[in-house]
Amino acid sequence: MAALLAALFAVWPVKKLAVYSNAIDRPGQRKIHAQDTPKLGGLAVFFGLLAGLGVSAFFYGEVFSREMLVILSGGLLTVALGFVDDIYTLPWSVKLLGQTAIAVLVAACGIEINYLKHPLSLQIIELGVFSKILSVFWILVVMNIINLIDGLDGLAGGIALISAFALFIISLLTNQLHVVFLLIALCGATAGFLRFNFHPASIFLGDTGSLLLGYLLAVCSITGVLKSATVIALGIPLLSLLIPLADTALAIVRRLKNRVNIFLPDRGHLHHILLNYYKHGQREVVLLLYSASVVLNLAAVLLSVTSGIYSYLWFLVIIAVLLIAALRLKKRILWPESK
Template identity: 40%
Template sequence: MDYPSKRRVNKRPVPRMGGVAMALGIAAALLVEVAGEALFGWAGFYVEGSGTVNHAGVMCGLLTIVCVGAMDDVYSLKPGMKLAGQVLGAAIIAASGLLLSSIANPIGRGFIEFGWAAYPLTVLYLVCFMNVINLIDGLDGLAAGIAAIASFFLFLIAFGRGMEETAMLSIILLGATLAFLRYNFAPASIFMGDSGSLLLGAMIGVISLMGVMRSPTVIVLAVPLVIAAIPIADTAAAIVRRLYHHQPIQQADRKHLHHMLLRKGYGVRKSVVIVYAWTTLLGIGAWVISSTHGLAVWGMILVLLVGSFLILWKLGIFDQVLRHHYHGRHTRREDKPTWYGKHGR
């Protein structure tokens, strides 16, 4: 149960094992796919296999991540133990062949091969996505809605590029998040907990990696990063903020994006809808990027990232770091004694 506290928005105890429900929904869809391939000859992926990816291993990695999150929801694991569980789940996925092994050279011909570094890069990539979604999960329906929007645009992009496997996983994730939002949108009757937020982050990471493996271009890698720009920026700001104040990175606070929106007086529902709209615009931008070539791609990415940064700045997400530093210097400059301050006018 998630009990009310100073950091919580909920005013009453709410169950927080919704991540298990989403995991079961995703598992049910995958079982239907496997059964259809085995019994009815559906053209598919999980029975025949595709490339070097062991799909059963990927699912075992996702299951490990869900179990770690569920244990944290029940027993409140120590940060180090929780991180170790995330790394274990990501390592199982990487060992199953789903790797960020190469990327097209953005400034020349050929590919950049990562070699043995592909394994730690993949683990780092997946763990970062898990924690990005975990940290944004602070309001009813926020994380699930962001994941739903992200999976919808990932589906459109994958379908348009003929990445059937990536498109299928995207639409499965969309179905699970939309079904969960029925009970999670404010006022929520159930929370996803860490089992849900870690699962959603891992799923988005897995889907994007499958896309990169099928089409190892910078654009395919950039698309999920652009769509998830809001939680990524919020997480980056939180890390910098806590390091600046000499606080542990894992220490919770009330200075995230959704907290800023609440302080602006928007309320829970309006705050969530604002982030939904913002994520949708980023998704549209990512969709445009996926069908654009040359310098226009980098121009669009730059516009989206700069625009998002300016919105975050306006909302005050960087107040505790950049503005504090600026005002500190400005104040020291103003406090410096002038000639007439010493001797009178």
């Protein structure tokens, strides 16, 4: 509740700061919004997150562990990177370099997937040098997939909120209590911000927010699910974030096919396609994607509480259902013809 209220109250001064610093998202050819809209919404989310953690520390004590301080330090650097990008529009190469530096830093400080366990024999699979490489890669992937789906009012924030809440439930069920406070504060702060970000939005997350949400989801999934997980548990965060992951994968293949820079934006994302195909407004398309995300995150939660051979069976059932659903979608929805 503290995180939610703090984010709500922080939105007004953040709007003023965005206007003062000219961090404004203006309508354009690939933009959907019709009027100038302030960015920097991630500042309100980060303020709400810190307020929520502060209240938790007051009532419950040991919240700001060394691991938490590392995560928050990385979050602060991510906010700083997004803030600069929202104002000056950094080249994609500079932004990627900054993201990589942040990911390497937090992995070097211990936020990494240490090892995997075989779900049947429980044999330990040491990752060695690949531990940090895999962790850095995962952080970079999730930071960017949330950034890439931030194309409709409330879409990135809502998908992140649903995934964060699922990770919160999974952390409770698997007794990973060290990350619970961070996740519930993230849920509250994001929910508070969505009050102003849902259609018609009066403020956008900006890269300040989308990169922050992606970063936090990545590190929370590492510390709460993947740090010493079974092999099959790798599917939990993949299911939780499947919509932005699939959208990003299709975007990369589409841009490679068209021989354009994979980092350049376009209007071929899933939310653009749905908006054009169904001829509904933003609100309806966003709610449709919310519903799909809820179903996928429920599957992730169920996968987290199964063990042994049942985890494999449940994972295969999920994959089969997803493949059938994908095959039933019309080709022009999933893969629009290039013009």
